[in-house]
Amino acid sequence: MSTTQKIAVTTPSASYTIEIGTGLLPFVGSRIDALLNGALTSGKQRAFVITSPEIWHLHGPTLLSGLPSEPVILEVPAGEQHKRLSTIERLLEELAQHGADRDSLLIAFGGGVLGDMTGYLAASYMRGIRYVQVPTTLLAQVDSSVGGKTGVNLAAGKNLVGAFYHPIAVYADIDTLATLPPAELRAGLQESVKAGIIRDRALFDFMEANAAAILSGDTAALTRVVADSVQMKADVVHADEREGGLRMILNLGHTLGHAIEAATGYKQLLHGEAIAWGMLAATAIAKRRGLVTVDEHDHIERVIITYGPLKPFTADPAELVTLTSKDKKARSGTRNFVLPKGIGDAVVVKDVAVEELTTTAERMMAMVARQAAA
The missing domain is CATH 1.20.1090.10 (Dehydroquinate synthase-like - alpha domain)
Known part of the structure; x- marks a missing residue:
């Protein structure tokens, strides 16, 4: 794998690293597991991947190949029109049905809409669980995955509901951009x-x-x-x-x-x-x-x-x-x-x-x- 660049984000409430490079996606699972001190390998923590059917079809097998344990996959249709509280409510119910707890980890795997929603989902479920951003679009890699802004839209306007809630890490694989229209x-x-x-x-x-x-x-x-x-x-x-x-x-x-x-x-x-x-x-x-x-x-x-x-x-x-x-x-x-x-x-x-x-x-x-x- 080629050399990656690491950029630190430090704020009063959180500190984490953004890793940028090519050929990174197959190694994201091991990176996350190391960050969690082997909790995925040992089964002490479960991972839930929030993604779209299109992204999972394109890149899911590569991400999955590096995860030490089988995650639960929760899919959201692509598009800004799905960035609503109704989607968050459905995902919250699915997390509960799958037995997600305070030690569970969410992985936002997709573009900016998915990243914003997953962050808000993580901030909301059980008053806050950890999540990781794995952005696969340029917009998400350069902007929305960084800085801890999360949220959803209302009919009255964009991102009017949300929270400042940072991920524990961001992994941006430049290779995923090759599949973008x-x-x-x-x-x-x-x-x-x-x-x-x-x-x-x-x-x-x-x-x-x-x-x-x-x-x-x-x-x-x-x-x-x-x-x-x-x-x-x-x-x-x-x-x-x-x-x-x-x-x-x-x-x-x-x-x-x-x-x-x-x-x-x-x-x-x-x-x-x-x-x-x-x-x-x-x-x-x-x-x-x-x-x-x-x-x-x-x-x-x-x-x-x-x-x-x-x-x-x-x-x-x-x-x-x-x-x-x-x-x-x-x-x-x-x-x-x-x-x-x-x-x-x-x-x-x-x-x-x-x-x-x-x-x-x-x-x-x-x-x-x-x-x-x-």
């Missing part, structure tokens, strides 16, 4: 573009200069992107575990992006695609406010579009503005909005008025219409 790879890469915009100019420049290799699935290039994205997020989470201030910058593009997802019923766009549109809108606001120059605005827009194409969608600008008020970053009725400040820096502002946001949403939808007509 191109659209999912591109959507996940938008989260790394975001990481570069808000805090890592070197990553932004690398993604701009190496777009062809990254988009073709070059292992070395993708490993660099994943590792740098994870390190950036680990540093931010270390400084602000519970989104009291700095951590909000990780939500660049998410205020309007989440509104787009809710307005379209989570059916028209992948998460990263919605976030890309949201980042374009945020960058446009930043340009009008003088936070970025015209050249910087165009530069950011160009790189976002490079990792497109930006998929058109149908939504009413007024509804999008209304939905932003349901965003979980809102405090005391004020919309907290993340804006780029140059490239490699970002700021949280609290004075984006409804009128300014309405104008932005209208201009974004005009851009969507041009994209659809192209």
Whole structure:
């Protein structure tokens, strides 16, 4: 097996390691067992794998080959529409029926939706049991598996129910990305573009200069992107575990992006695609406010579009503005909005008025219409 990279996440409530590399999946079981001091081998602890039928078909046998004891497999259909409390209730009942106890271990095996739900499931069952993240999509590897955010959606908005609850380890095998559809790879890469915009100019420049290799699935290039994205997020989470201030910058593009997802019923766009549109809108606001120059605005827009194409969608600008008020970053009725400040820096502002946001949403939808007509 090739050499892996290890990145430490340290917060006031938890410390754990994220391991990134190729050929890692067959060894995840032994890694977990060593972390648990051989409890899986001895039978003192049982593992429950939360996954989707598609992921289990593609990668399940490889994960299973390295586990020292037979896990219980609990499947969830793929898709954001299943990220609901009703799914959590079903999984809680299944855990109880299978005799899961306080020493049981959950393994989140799949993309960001599965990871978020498994984390919340772990936080909820018997008031908290341990879990491990084994992300198999780029979005999950660079973003959602790191930092301990867990949760599910409500009809009113995304991730409005959840908990801060960290895994005991994260194992990201770059080889699993080879099975991703191109659209999912591109959507996940938008989260790394975001990481570069808000805090890592070197990553932004690398993604701009190496777009062809990254988009073709070059292992070395993708490993660099994943590792740098994870390190950036680990540093931010270390400084602000519970989104009291700095951590909000990780939500660049998410205020309007989440509104787009809710307005379209989570059916028209992948998460990263919605976030890309949201980042374009945020960058446009930043340009009008003088936070970025015209050249910087165009530069950011160009790189976002490079990792497109930006998929058109149908939504009413007024509804999008209304939905932003349901965003979980809102405090005391004020919309907290993340804006780029140059490239490699970002700021949280609290004075984006409804009128300014309405104008932005209208201009974004005009851009969507041009994209659809192209």
